[in-house]
Every structure is written in structure tokens, then in C-alpha cells.
Amino acid sequence: MDGPYRDLGAGFARLTGVEGARRGPSRITHVEDALLELVRNARDAGAAHIYVASTLRDRRYRTLTVLDDGHGIPESHTDLILEPGVTTRHLNPVTEPGDASLPTHGAGLSLYQIKSLSVEIRVLSTSSPTSIRATFDTNTIPERTLQSPTRPSHSNLRATLEHFTERTNRHSHRLHTYYGTPARILATLLHHRIIQRRRESAGLREEALALGLGVSTRSVQRILRGEVLPVEGVSAEESTGGTGRRRVGGGVDGGPVLELGEEESGRITDILRRAARAGYMEVEDVRLERRPGEISLRARVYEPEEEYE
């Protein structure tokens, strides 16, 4: 008679019949659910760092590349892990720290489900770093509706990662997670020496593409020149930079009001825009407030997710 699983070697097994069904699939209905499963896998592989590169093409196709520095996947089992019921957690299902609502981990179904729901999923690198890339058609598997109207399609994936990181770290792990465009994630991987700095851009670009990071030659050159900043960790406690609001010069009462014509304001906006683009950011809603003895400038800074290659 068949047992609850079949041994596939290298610590892997295929759950059979009732056992697979009993553990049940974690239901993936949104892109965020898929991201969560990918990062759970990375964490459970012992990763201390997880990097998520995200792009949205044609406002429709979301590509997530999840890289981690965990123990990796045996070369021989790369294709098998996308099959249903294939798992290394058959003896020790993982319960989610701090969230009883999430189902026990270890049915060997998440990657299979993602494969069924996505346009494509590929294991691009089996270790150092491990890289898995998945592309979703958001018309088929949507992203959760936004809480923030100003950050379309950006906030929920990042927030998913943030909640996951904070929840994990509340229970003894020291996990660092990063989220950004492929170019900024590549800059971060170099900064953290997850991949080695090369002097020539062609070789680095090839390496990036092989890891599932779609970056242009121009982006790679900018990265090598130090013009693309690494991203900061997603969890709130990790971000540095203080409160982000510093008042220069203290309060000033009275004093003259600086008049700025449309041309001057336009030029200031232009300078900001150029400075932002050099770091793969955009600015909008630039507001110059003129008060007696003081002028203040406020703008929204964000990272566009579309890659213009």
C-alpha cells in the first residue's frame, strides 16, 4: 500500500492522495498571495535577505523576481518543485509565526498553483542567490485594490512584504527584505555583495538577466557609476533617514516674500525631475510655497515601476 508520500531523494518527497489534500493548498487568488508564498519559501530556505524586483508592463503584466540567499534548491530538483505535492516539508510542516489564519505550510502546492495561475514561472538560479521569477496577467489574477490612491499598484505588494517581514521578525528571525525596480535591486545586490562588482557592464548585464532582472545596458552603466541607489529594507524599523522632514533655519516670522514667476518655478521642477530620474525616481505635485521670509518646496517622490527598456 502507498504511504502518504513518495521519496524523491535529496530531502524531497511527493505527497500522495489524502495527505496532500489534507494539508490543502493555500489559496492564491491575488498576486499578493503568490508573492507571500514565494517569500515564505525563501525564508524557510534559511534566507537572511530576500530581494523582490517588480515590474508592471502595459499596466497589466506583473513580473516578480524573488531572490534569496538561502540554501538553494538542488539542481536535480529544479523542475520537480513546480509539480504538485513536491515538498521538503513532508515531515515538518511549517506553521506561520504569529499568524494562525495562514494555513500550515508544506503541501507542496504553492509553486504548482503559481505555475497554473501565471503566464510563466521559472527557476532562474538554484543558489547564491536563488532566483524565481513569475509573471502574472493581472486581468486573470488581480492585485488587491489599493488603499492608497496616490501609489497605484505599488503599495500592496510592498506592504505584503513589509507585513511578512515584521511578523517574521517578531518571532526571532532576523530577516531583511527589499523591494524595488530591477535596476535598484541589482544595485542593492552589488551593494550587499550578493553578486560581485564587475568592471564591465556587458558581463554584469548578462548576469542580471540570467537572474531574472531585466535591465538595460544604460541602467547597468548608471549602476556601475553609482548613480542608482540601493533600496532600503522594507520594514519600518530598518528604514533610516529619520523623520524625513527637517526644518531648515527654524521658523521665520515676517520678512519678504520671494516672488517666483512661472518660468522659475518650471525650472525648479525641471531640476528636481532630472535629479529624480538619475536615481530612477519620479517627482510630481511639486509645490512651492512662498511665505514671509521663507520658501518651502514639497513634491511627491516615487519609483515608477514600468521599465522603459
Ligand SMILES: Nc1ncnc2c1ncn2[C@@H]1O[C@H](COP(=O)(O)OP(=O)(O)OP(=O)(O)O)[C@@H](O)[C@H]1O
Ligand atoms: N527559494 C527557495 N529556496 C529553496 N528551496 C525552495 C525555494 N522555493 C521552493 N523551494 C523548495 O520547493 C518546494 C516546493 O515549494 P512549494 O511552495 O510549492 O511547496 P511547500 O513550500 O513545500 O508547501 P506549500 O504548498 O505549503 O507552500 C519546497 O518544499 C522547497 O523544498
Ligand SMILES: [Mg+2]
Ligand atoms: Mg511553499
